[in-house]
Amino acid sequence: MKRPRIAVALTALTLLIAGCAEVSPDYNGSNPTYVQKPLPAGATEIPGRSEPPPQPPEKECGDPTASLRPFADSTAANTPTVDAIRARGRLIVGLDTGRNLMSFLDPTTGEIEGFDVDIAREISRDLFGDPGRIELRIVMAEDREQALENSMVDVVVNTMTITCERREQIEFSSEYLHAHQRILTVRGSPIHSVGDLDGKRVCVVPGTTSMKRLQQLVPGANILSVPMWSDCLVVLQQRQVDAISTDDAILAGLTAQDPYLDIVGDSMGLEPYGIGIAQENKDLVRFVNGTLERIRRDGTWAKIHTQWLPMLEPTTPPPATYRD
Numbered sequence: 001m002k003r004p005r006i007a008v009a010l011t012a013l014t015l016l017i018a019g020c021a022e023v024s025p026d027y028n029g030s031n032p033t034y035v036q037k038p039l040p041a042g043a044t045e046i047p048g049r050s051e052p053p054p055q056p057p058e059k060e061c062g063d064p065t066a067s068l069r070p071f072a073d074s075t076a077a078n079t080p081t082v083d084a085i086r087a088r089g090r091l092i093v094g095l096d097t098g099r100n101l102m103s104f105l106d107p108t109t110g111e112i113e114g115f116d117v118d119i120a121r122e123i124s125r126d127l128f129g130d131p132g133r134i135e136l137r138i139v140m141a142e143d144r145e146q147a148l149e150n151s152m153v154d155v156v157v158n159t160m161t162i163t164c165e166r167r168e169q170i171e172f173s174s175e176y177l178h179a180h181q182r183i184l185t186v187r188g189s190p191i192h193s194v195g196d197l198d199g200k201r202v203c204v205v206p207g208t209t210s211m212k213r214l215q216q217l218v219p220g221a222n223i224l225s226v227p228m229w230s231d232c233l234v235v236l237q238q239r240q241v242d243a244i245s246t247d248d249a250i251l252a253g254l255t256a257q258d259p260y261l262d263i264v265g266d267s268m269g270l271e272p273y274g275i276g277i278a279q280e281n282k283d284l285v286r287f288v289n290g291t292l293e294r295i296r297r298d299g300t301w302a303k304i305h306t307q308w309l310p311m312l313e314p315t316t317p318p319p320a321t322y323r324d
């Protein structure tokens with residue numbers, strides 16, 4: 001009963017060996033390499049151009065960081081927005097989770113944490129006597145102004161740069177972090193300064209000052225735009241781009257996630273961060289500026305900065321300027 005089975009097995013083995021030895025006639029000695037890796041959902045490629053894209057005329061607003069003076073005594077002031085937030089029982093904060101160290105989902109705690117989250121918690125502390133009364137809503141960078149205009153959120157605390165153009169649509173608190181746009185690339189890359197980005201592929205997020213400045217300074221850079229800065233980290237790690245360009249505060253967080261990356265080149269421009277607030281909610285602007293004054297003064301700002309951004313200069317809080 002066993003013999004026929006052995007015979008069948010031997011025949012099969014002989015055929016297999018013969019098959020292996022035979023080289024397929026169309027084999028040319030090289031194996032296919034799949035160079036086109038999939039891009040993140042929502043990625044858009046914008047080819048470089050010979051001229052910077054046309055821009056509407058620069059908005060003028062004097063010093064864009066000049067905000068509204070805090071109340072001398074907020075209990076005596078007329079504060080309809082602040083009262084409504086207190087009546088609701090929580091502060092609604094817009095941010096996204098793609099900014100390690102600024103606002104990111106910590107897998108060990110399951111919580112969204114970071115420098116920006118802690119700043120929002122300090123506002124909650126002054127509103128409710130409790131830093132935990134915040135509701136976080138995810139807002140993409142290009143939707144920040146609209147989220148405030150549509151009252152989807154009370155404040156945007158999300159590495160948002162104060163600009164005259166944005167001030168046409170929304171209000172900002174006083175400056176709470178002094179960042180600079182720079183370049184992140186892989187160690188040993190030939191990119192050392194902004195001029196080296198010409199003809200290279202650079203990752204940015206739409207609706208940001210980073211994308212706009214890059215297009216103005218290096219129109220020849222080929223842009224890959226992706227929804228979040230964490231998507232930029234992935235495409236750089238997969239070598240689908242040569243560099244990322246945005247604020248040092250964001251790049252510091254990406255560098256902390258990958259030891260093979262380096263921030264290079266000089267500052268490409270100033271990025272003063274402010275908390276975004278709807279135009280009509282002036283009382284909330286003054287209230288938030290009161291919180292920022294307190295945390296500059298009582299050491300809380302320095303504590304939060306040391307916890308999240310010890311690698312980032314300056315280590316002292318930016319002084320406030322006011323326009324009234």
Ligand code: GLU
Pocket residue numbers: 141158159160161205207208209210246247250271
């Ligand atoms: N801070 C810049 C901006 O507000 C760029 C980074 C970002 O916030 O996404 O556009």
